[in-house]
Amino acid sequence: MEENQKRLEEKIGKVPEIFKELKETDPDLYARVMGLDQMIWADGALSRQTKKIIAIAIAASLRDEHAVRAQMAGAGKLGVAKEEIEEGLRVAFLLAGMPAYVYGKTALEEYLGDRPRK
Amino acid sequence: MEENQKRLEEKIGKVPEIFKELKETDPDLYARVMGLDQMIWADGALSRQTKKIIAIAIAASLRDEHAVRAQMAGAGKLGVAKEEIEEGLRVAFLLAGMPAYVYGKTALEEYLGDRPRK
Amino acid sequence: MEENQKRLEEKIGKVPEIFKELKETDPDLYARVMGLDQMIWADGALSRQTKKIIAIAIAASLRDEHAVRAQMAGAGKLGVAKEEIEEGLRVAFLLAGMPAYVYGKTALEEYLGDRPRK
């Protein structure tokens, strides 16, 4: 797992870098974006885990390879079960086509492939 | 609520009609599509309710007005709470922009607007 | 059929209007766009009819309701068979999700619904 996490962090490492740059050039906008971000991901009527599953399904539906990876990494850290992500991706299949499923599953195997099924 | 459901069924009534037509012209394909559909929506690692929230978030992200409505109607029948759909739409906001949220919220108010918050 | 064609022309009537406006304000751009348009639709390695089927499948996949209708009208005029469009929309189902199929079929029934199957 750790090996995968490291590879992932290299791959999506650009995201924190981008926001680090924003923090320097426009700290006010940075603060607002981060505040909104935290508020949206916080536990509420839906858990953080469920929100990550939704995010992965959206990203896969949009064929957004970077967002799929970033959200998959987040899901991995929060301990979301592979089966749950997989079922979310099936909904993406129905709503956005077989390639949406393939995008999501590819990242699922890449990052959580060594995690035992529940 | 019943009033809303009726209006909804008029609006998304085309979907059942389309599949009715398919049933007549190609019953074999119809059976396969329906079988896959049922399998994907069934309770599993995720509940039917959670799957509807995911579907609404995907449809809103794709600016797919028809799918938003169809899934919202389904969510209404399954008794999904407004707050849960709303939080799913916030994830769509972050991943797919403010208009995705607007698409979803518009349908949410249209179909579940008279449902009391939890 | 004629009834449908008339309704359609009302619905997609904005498209010719837009290009009429362009013709007046920028005749040079208009000429180039129209020239490219004609060249792309002309019979070649693929027939005009096949190109319309492709265009409908793309438009449905993009949930582009206006383009679906405009292309469906064009397909109607060229005498494309309902079955051919329907099979093109199945490919859209697989590549872009069930709602893509629904978008296309809705327009297919709306404009070519009274045409007998081959």
Add this chain to the structure above:
Amino acid sequence: MEENQKRLEEKIGKVPEIFKELKETDPDLYARVMGLDQMIWADGALSRQTKKIIAIAIAASLRDEHAVRAQMAGAGKLGVAKEEIEEGLRVAFLLAGMPAYVYGKTALEEYLGDRPRK
């Protein structure tokens, strides 16, 4: 012009309603979203007007009819010239296809159609 603005406000009136509802149910999120919104639209390296042109081009490229209308209304209020919006839509044509141009031009004529060209 006023007549158009009124029609527009009816059409996009749902957007303010949605945010009014959010203000009541979650004032904190509302405040953050509005704060971010204002910051993004403010004059900076690009003027408010240029930002509206960009927003219209994006919305048209995404076939996002609601966002096209909402942004077009905003552009109208800020006095953006028709020619500028039109040239932005040509870029959308090149990057996202002829229907993107049609979506944008339809809304342009609908809301700014009675405004004299510069």
Add this chain to the structure above:
Amino acid sequence: MEENQKRLEEKIGKVPEIFKELKETDPDLYARVMGLDQMIWADGALSRQTKKIIAIAIAASLRDEHAVRAQMAGAGKLGVAKEEIEEGLRVAFLLAGMPAYVYGKTALEEYLGDRPRK
């Protein structure tokens, strides 16, 4: 050609792997997906070859690099002519923008580049 096919299979090799995994973890869903897949691609009112051209045009329009490659490989095996795919991509240009054409042509040259034009 064989050289290209081999490179391709490496690149899109993840797709069969994903479905192999699905076959093990959920053989019932796998059987349904594969059954639907075969039914959609079968010769009918449109030939298998025409369906591949449609699929490539859709995938290019969605900027779906993986699906473009997977469908291009399938088209190569079915002996679809380069000119036909190229004309399908021109329709994608018109409906979804110049980059859609670029996505498709890049894959076309990559996989069928050494195939003589008809």
Add this chain to the structure above:
Amino acid sequence: MEENQKRLEEKIGKVPEIFKELKETDPDLYARVMGLDQMIWADGALSRQTKKIIAIAIAASLRDEHAVRAQMAGAGKLGVAKEEIEEGLRVAFLLAGMPAYVYGKTALEEYLGDRPRK
């Protein structure tokens, strides 16, 4: 800067190759596409620079990595300021989600990262 430009040209080098191929196989279509392309990008009510900013924002909103890079390269050659592109990408954030911003900023740092801020 020159180092970046060179890297970029390698990366987007496929685009000119594709159009070179088109020039040989279909000089007439090539001439029309290039003519339209030049007309759309020319200075008019909007400057060439502003058009590039719009193009980058559209491409980022569509998660179109190739188009983002190609347009970013063009913006670099025309001397568009980093701050202007950055503000255009914030509009993309609002209209198309945080990942749209990330796509654009990644390319911005990659190609114009060594350019001093104004």
